[in-house]
Amino acid sequence: MTQASRVEEREYLRTPTESTDGARQLAGRRHVLDLDDFTREEIGAVMENTRAMKEVLQRDIKKVPALRGKTIITLFYEPSTRTRVSFEQAGKILSADVISVTGGGSSVEKGESLYNTARTIQAMDADLIVIRHPQSGAPHFLAGRLDISIINAGDGTHAHPTQALVDIFTMESHLGPIEGLKVVIVGDLLYSRVARSNLWGLTKMGAQVVLCGPPTLIPSDFQNGHRKEVGHPFTNVRIETNVERALDGADVVMALRLQLERQRAGHLPSLREYSRMYGINSKRLQLAKPNVLVMHPGPMNEGVEIDSEVAHGARSVIEEQVTNGVAVRMALLYSLTAPTLHATPDTVESQQLSKPGPKPRPDITSRRVYLK
Amino acid sequence: MAATTGPRRILNEDEIRRALTRIAHEVLERNGGAEGIALVGMHTRGVPLARRLAASIKEFEGQEVPVGALDIVLYRDDVSQGSRHVMRPTDISFDIEGLRVILVDDVLFTGRTIRAAMDALNDFGRPGEIQLAVLIDRGHRELPIRPDYVGKNVPTSPDQEVDVRVTEIDGLDEVMLVARGSR
Numbered sequence: 001m002t003q004a005s006r007v008e009e010r011e012y013l014r015t016p017t018e019s020t021d022g023a024r025q026l027a028g029r030r031h032v033l034d035l036d037d038f039t040r041e042e043i044g045a046v047m048e049n050t051r052a053m054k055e056v057l058q059r060d061i062k063k064v065p066a067l068r069g070k071t072i073i074t075l076f077y078e079p080s081t082r083t084r085v086s087f088e089q090a091g092k093i094l095s096a097d098v099i100s101v102t103g104g105g106s107s108v109e110k111g112e113s114l115y116n117t118a119r120t121i122q123a124m125d126a127d128l129i130v131i132r133h134p135q136s137g138a139p140h141f142l143a144g145r146l147d148i149s150i151i152n153a154g155d156g157t158h159a160h161p162t163q164a165l166v167d168i169f170t171m172e173s174h175l176g177p178i179e180g181l182k183v184v185i186v187g188d189l190l191y192s193r194v195a196r197s198n199l200w201g202l203t204k205m206g207a208q209v210v211l212c213g214p215p216t217l218i219p220s221d222f223q224n225g226h227r228k229e230v231g232h233p234f235t236n237v238r239i240e241t242n243v244e245r246a247l248d249g250a251d252v253v254m255a256l257r258l259q260l261e262r263q264r265a266g267h268l269p270s271l272r273e274y275s276r277m278y279g280i281n282s283k284r285l286q287l288a289k290p291n292v293l294v295m296h297p298g299p300m301n302e303g304v305e306i307d308s309e310v311a312h313g314a315r316s317v318i319e320e321q322v323t324n325g326v327a328v329r330m331a332l333l334y335s336l337t338a339p340t341l342h343a344t345p346d347t348v349e350s351q352q353l354s355k356p357g358p359k360p361r362p363d364i365t366s367r368r369v370y371l372k
Numbered sequence: 373m374a375a376t377t378g379p380r381r382i383l384n385e386d387e388i389r390r391a392l393t394r395i396a397h398e399v400l401e402r403n404g405g406a407e408g409i410a411l412v413g414m415h416t417r418g419v420p421l422a423r424r425l426a427a428s429i430k431e432f433e434g435q436e437v438p439v440g441a442l443d444i445v446l447y448r449d450d451v452s453q454g455s456r457h458v459m460r461p462t463d464i465s466f467d468i469e470g471l472r473v474i475l476v477d478d479v480l481f482t483g484r485t486i487r488a489a490m491d492a493l494n495d496f497g498r499p500g501e502i503q504l505a506v507l508i509d510r511g512h513r514e515l516p517i518r519p520d521y522v523g524k525n526v527p528t529s530p531d532q533e534v535d536v537r538v539t540e541i542d543g544l545d546e547v548m549l550v551a552r553g554s555r
Binding site: 020023045048049051052053054055056059060061063064065066094331334 | 443445446447458459460461462463491492495496
């Protein structure tokens, strides 16, 4: 923890105040669907705002008025504890009204389509939808059809950008700049949206990413020599099927949840064998650097992909990931929905410099008058 | 009327130093010493100014006063696209309950920042009193807010900007008056 505060202090002394490129990009952003369209500078701006949000979490009174009058809907078609609760908590700390819609207990049960459910929410004048959906691409589908901001809280096997930002923030606060860190991601790479979003984020920040898992759980296009042409973001990514070799000198080890269905699907002979060959235990951890960070996006299958001893050991930052999750989501909610009341010449200038801002919302006041 | 004049220096390094020294003396005079006071600098340039005031107070009275840093972005009512995405951690590591808190900022303009700062401060406790110290008061208040300590009063027009530079952040000490957008 002393290491973390040292890093934070250094960052704090170094930080310039004028809008950086990253801050400007963040200002023009409307959706968070994956990290592939983030630049390194924009991720840096999210990290900076997260540090400020983390301070709010340490106060006695965890409440700031920033998003008063804003409505955030969490629309979860898949079970979730930490992601949904952390989005709700983040919104509430920022004084937004947060309404949770889950698959059960809503019209989703009556067979309402995703599109119609989302249209309904938009018609109720919400400002932002946080969506989790079992189908890859569902958030992109909505982002292309609605006028409100969308945050992807996990879609199928595709992306989980907010978790990747949490992971990057957690690494940075312990180890300093991500550039050059050896990050080993172990487990079910075939189905992991966390791994995919981390791959985008970490390679953009300059990490050396090693993907490790049984060959049956590594995407085939990665196994057959993934994109290696010069300049491709994944040039520094290595595939390794031997966990001991992968862990050698690692700065960060991220174990992925092994979904128990995988065994049934024929990807694995048995969970016990997986655990023996790829489980992160204290013996294997000794191959990594002494100050290695152990991470897991949760929920864990202790004794399968990670030993309890390691999961709750001295090098584990798994609980801290959860705490940081609230701060990262506060930073994102704030960036996407903060009010813009007074247009100053400054504003116009920065808008011209940044990407196109949010499309103007349809003028519903006139419609309301008409309906009356 | 020359509508567009070039940047003009309002204060140089020595003048800033003298202004802060005077403010430090005024703070001590008004509060009868350094007992029970705390300085809270407002991000970004209020923070080094608060630290300098604290250093002067220590020099004059031999007493340390607590110094904090406050970011008010989350409390603003006029968040603009340009400013809303740069946040700095607030750092108030002492109990402000009952203290005389002196807010320190570089420029006092509409007063909206100070209103937000008072809201923010109240989330940390109930100070006994809040006072306000600014290096530059440029007028054009939109709220009933007045400073207790002023480095220099500068008449400005709304389309001008007051650019405060401090060594800790910008590498030099000076205050410039510039036409808006010419930075």
